[in-house]
Structures are given as structure tokens and as C-alpha cells.
Amino acid sequence: MSKKTIGIFIGSLRKESFSKKIALSVAKMLEGQFETRLVELGGLAMFNQDFDDSGNTPPAWTAFRNEVKALDAFLFVTPEYNRCVPAVLKNALDIGSRPYGHSVWDGKPGGVISVSIGKLGGFGANHDLRQAVVFLNIFMLQQPEAYIGGVANILDAAGNITDAGTRDFLQSYADAFAAWINKIADR
């Protein structure tokens, strides 16, 4: 049987994004059991329903919707912008949720890891994202919750996690997420 594919959605477009580095580490932890792929969000024009309504859907939206439809699970790794989920990630959620009745998010398992240079670990963004994805009927892993604070101090120049406690925690998160994906698939 072919491996299930987890799409990874990162809420930062920054080249040296800490969120992306954490996401790549978690992807490695999942790779034995799953295929993983980073889904590119930077080329998606801001959501405007007129594009779909007038038959001028941007090709990048169509490609994104098709890419998401083919995934088996979603992992969101995001910083917090002003206590909320960054616009790039919310925009992707909105684009995937339309046209009405054709959401590409419906009924699949998901997880969220929030990342911050501060101490609160992106709690606000984590729950801001949850508000939308629960509505979109993504079956979100509830526990463990993953709030990675002080992220600037736990990565080396190559993006490796240098803090053993964080590494162990993210491994336990990856294990729980893997079990959750299989549980939802077998239901």
C-alpha cells in the first residue's frame, strides 16, 4: 500500500523562517511512515470571490486546490502575527474553502504547531487557526498541543533543533500525529 501524504503548510514566507525549520525537522520525524510535502502558499493571490464567480479563477488557486485535494492529512506550522494566524495561511484556508460546497479541507486529519521567538509559543495564532479549521471540518489532533516558544534559541545555523527537550517533545508530537492520521483513516 502506498504511503499517505501529509501536506505541510507554513505561515511564513521568510527565507530563514523558524517555522519552516521546525516544520522540516518534524517532516523528517514523519518520513518513515508518510510522504511529506511543503505546500507553497506565496504565489496565491489574495482571496476575492469575484475571480471564481466570473470564471477567472487564478491558475495558482486551481493548482493549489488540486494539490490539497490529493493530500491525506494537513500539518500547519505557523508563527503568530499580532496574536493571530498570519494572512498567508488564512488566505490559503479561504481559497481552499471555496467555491461554496467544494472545500478541499473537508473530513481529513490535521495538526498545528505554533512557533514564536517569544515565550507564549504562538498560543494566539494556534487557536486562531483552530477556529477556522474546526469550522472547515478538519479533524484536528487535540493533544498534545504544540506551542514552541523561544524558537530563536533552539536552532543552529543549519536549522537543526539543538535543545533535546524540544526535539523529544516534537518527536512525541509527530508520533501522536501519525497515530491520529491512521486512526482517522481507519474509522
Ligand SMILES: Cc1cc2nc3c(=O)[nH]c(=O)nc-3n(C[C@H](O)[C@H](O)[C@H](O)COP(=O)(O)O)c2cc1C
Ligand atoms: C507582523 C509581525 C507580527 C508579530 N506578532 C507577534 C505576536 O503576536 N506574537 C509573537 O509571539 N511574535 C510575533 N511576531 C514575532 C514572530 O514570532 C517572529 O518574527 C518569528 O520569527 C516569525 O516566524 P518565522 O521565523 O517563521 O518567520 C511578529 C512578527 C511580525 C513580523
